[in-house]
Amino acid sequence: LAKTTQPISMDSYEGQEVNITCSHNNIATNDYITWYQQFPSQGPRFIIQGYKTKVTNEVASLFIPADRKSSTLSLPRVSLSDTAVYYCLVGDRGEYGGATNKLIFGTGTLLAVQP
């Protein structure tokens, strides 16, 4: 079962750049790394997905080193509305190491943005 490790919580102030790092030492060769955002009382929302190097969209950037054993979600100039739980996920492995069609969530990182 592929597993990720990320900090339980982080604090930041408005206008700062926030970097959340996730460790996934057992990531499989074909796996992508995906990040979700969850606000209180809502379902998770897809933020960004990448395989290697750097991916950027209108919300965030994702940095993945060559060994792919970790990844960093970067949120530029956060605001109060970015206060949420952020989940890092990689694919689940089946009994014989093959990809399954399910996504297993960890506990995520609670980002608290203060004025």
Next chain:
Amino acid sequence: NAGVTQTPKFQVLKTGQSMTLQCAQDMNHNSMYWYRQDPGMGLRLIYYSASEGTTDKGEVPNGYNVSRLNKREFSLRLESAAPSQTSVYFCASKQGTPYNYGYTFGSGTRLTVV
């Protein structure tokens, strides 16, 4: 676009009662999922359906049953509700290969079992 629609949004049950949580998606996705989220915790997978006609157990399937009624609909049934099943239930769907993790989630059903 509706995306993933869950009904009901709130429900209170007495211990031993049964109920079915409904989920429907309008994105023509092949795979559908049921998760539960307890207060302060991450999401745990209950059951999933990789494609129409198939269902599989997730991390915490005990006490639940599912039905993939058609490509659009995936229901979750609690046959005899217990207080330990008090939680927020999320339905999700996705399209594509096992390596595509772009899930779309519903807004959740808040279930309280007393």
